[in-house]
Amino acid sequence: MDKLLIRGGRTLGGEVLVSGAKNAALPELCAALLTDQPVTLHNVPRLQDVSTMLKLVRNMGVTADRDDNGTVRLDAGALSNPEAPYELVKTMRASVLALGPLLARFGHAKVSLPGGCAIGSRPVDQHIKGLQAMGAEIVVEHGYMLAKLPAGRTRLQGARILTDMVTVTGTENFLMAAALAEGETLLENAAQEPEIVDLAEMLIKMGAKIEGHGTGHIRVQGVEKLHGCEHAVVADRIEAGTFLCAVAAAGGEVFLRHARADHLDAVIDKLREAGCDVKPVDGGVRIASAGGARLKAQAFRTTEYPGFPTDMQAQFMALNCVAQGTAAVTETIFENRFMHVNELVRLGATIHVDGKVAVVEGGTALSGATVMATDLRASASLVIAGLVADGETMVDRIYHLDRGYDRMEAKLRGLGADIERVTGAAS
Ligand SMILES: CC(=O)N[C@H]1[C@@H](OP(=O)(O)OP(=O)(O)OC[C@H]2O[C@@H](n3ccc(=O)[nH]c3=O)[C@H](O)[C@@H]2O)O[C@H](CO)[C@@H](O)[C@@H]1O
Numbered sequence: 001m002d003k004l005l006i007r008g009g010r011t012l013g014g015e016v017l018v019s020g021a022k023n024a025a026l027p028e029l030c031a032a033l034l035t036d037q038p039v040t041l042h043n044v045p046r047l048q049d050v051s052t053m054l055k056l057v058r059n060m061g062v063t064a065d066r067d068d069n070g071t072v073r074l075d076a077g078a079l080s081n082p083e084a085p086y087e088l089v090k091t092m093r094a095s096v097l098a099l100g101p102l103l104a105r106f107g108h109a110k111v112s113l114p115g116g117c118a119i120g121s122r123p124v125d126q127h128i129k130g131l132q133a134m135g136a137e138i139v140v141e142h143g144y145m146l147a148k149l150p151a152g153r154t155r156l157q158g159a160r161i162l163t164d165m166v167t168v169t170g171t172e173n174f175l176m177a178a179a180l181a182e183g184e185t186l187l188e189n190a191a192q193e194p195e196i197v198d199l200a201e202m203l204i205k206m207g208a209k210i211e212g213h214g215t216g217h218i219r220v221q222g223v224e225k226l227h228g229c230e231h232a233v234v235a236d237r238i239e240a241g242t243f244l245c246a247v248a249a250a251g252g253e254v255f256l257r258h259a260r261a262d263h264l265d266a267v268i269d270k271l272r273e274a275g276c277d278v279k280p281v282d283g284g285v286r287i288a289s290a291g292g293a294r295l296k297a298q299a300f301r302t303t304e305y306p307g308f309p310t311d312m313q314a315q316f317m318a319l320n321c322v323a324q325g326t327a328a329v330t331e332t333i334f335e336n337r338f339m340h341v342n343e344l345v346r347l348g349a350t351i352h353v354d355g356k357v358a359v360v361e362g363g364t365a366l367s368g369a370t371v372m373a374t375d376l377r378a379s380a381s382l383v384i385a386g387l388v389a390d391g392e393t394m395v396d397r398i399y400h401l402d403r404g405y406d407r408m409e410a411k412l413r414g415l416g417a418d419i420e421r422v423t424g425a426a427s
């Protein structure tokens with residue numbers, strides 16, 4: 001199992017290229033299932049989750065080729081097996097995104113239930129409820145969602161869908177399903193994340209009729225057929241945010257090429273309040289920081305976009321650990337997303353958790369140790385802590401990190417960090 005070895009204490013400088021967003025690429029790979037024509041996606045990040053999604057669609061009979069420049073060509077013209085098996089779904093929850101497109105195009109689908117994961121139970125009841133409102137018959141048997149249209153029907157029906165909470169992949173499933181449904185679908189309480197907007201823009205290129213994406217009310221006029229398209233995946237705001245926190249903590253000056261400041265308002269506001277200089281510039285974002293110990297810890301509360309993203313909570317918490325002062329971090333999206341706390345404490349941080357709130361007493365000098373990654377963003381927070389800790393930090397189980405970051409250690413090394421991958425070591 002691979003690990004990351006970090007020798008802390010170096011400031012960061014130079015330029016880093018932000019990759020395409022995992023959370024846009026995954027639904028967009030599934031959108032290719034909606035048509036029998038070829039789809040080309042550019043700027044697809046090199047991630048384990050993307051490899052898993054490619055395996056999943058190939059298993060259905062889709063032709064999918066990826067080149068070294070981040071372009072993926074998909075052809076779902078000969079798709080013969082509209083099924084997402086447990087073996088693949090269990091390693092990547094986003095496989096549930098196959099359900100909407102398969103059902104909409106083929107009238108039936110079999111998708112494994114994803115099950116819980118480290119950060120929470122993460123049910124898919126809202127996905128099921130919404131697709132049922134569109135006329136699908138869905139039963140759960142032997143761990144699978146078996147979905148089909150009622151006898152005599154060939155298409156899903158447009159519907160008004162009001163979910164109990166804002167759900168990102170739920171909104172994406174409904175968008176894709178509604179694109180091929182009969183009549184109009186109204187998504188109320190829709191997620192507004194930039195990845196939803198990017199998916200909607202791709203679907204529009206495919207011939208879908210969508211309005212209101214980027215707001216809480218999306219209107220979709222179903223069409224009979226979608227065609228192929230060419231689309232570039234939007235830049236990964238969470239990868240960019242992670243690098244911003246890394247530079248804030250380690251100190252230095254870095255240009256993040258392709259980063260979108262307009263997608264990172266909540267995080268950038270907090271970084272500025274902490275004392276960093278963050279500027280949107282032509283082609284990206286520039287950050288300068290005097291280093292974590294010269295910054296002020298920031299309280300924040302995770303909420304749906306455009307609020308502070310839950311996917312940035314762990315990384316900002318690592319920064320708070322070394323900044324001055326005490327700050328409360330409140331996690332409102334997932335019930336178990338403080339798994340990094342105990343590992344940060346092993347590096348010398350002072351953090352007290354009470355339910356949804358973690359109170360970080362900053363100003364601690366961290367000292368390197370062996371720590372264990374427990375989930376994707378927890379891994380990133382440990383890397384940030386390792387960059388500022390005294391001595392060596394070994395981050396174990398980085399398969400979590402590889403699920404969602406495109407060669408993170410190479411990018412950090414390019415900025416001057418002392419970080420290396422230790423391959424194949426037994427854990
Ligand atoms: C691939 C992808 O894009 N993943 C992102 C997506 O996950 P994902 O789409 O899975 O997260 P959701 O927005 O659906 O989850 C929000 C909340 O709703 C709950 N819920 C959701 C659906 C449902 O049917 N029932 C239910 O109870 C979840 O357990 C969670 O507490 O949005 C999350 C919230 O921004 C991010 O952390 C993930 O990185």
Ligand SMILES: C=C(OP(=O)(O)O)C(=O)O
Pocket residue numbers: 022023093094311376377404
């Ligand atoms: C939680 C995340 O992803 P996923 O929904 O794919 O588990 C994430 O990207 O931080």
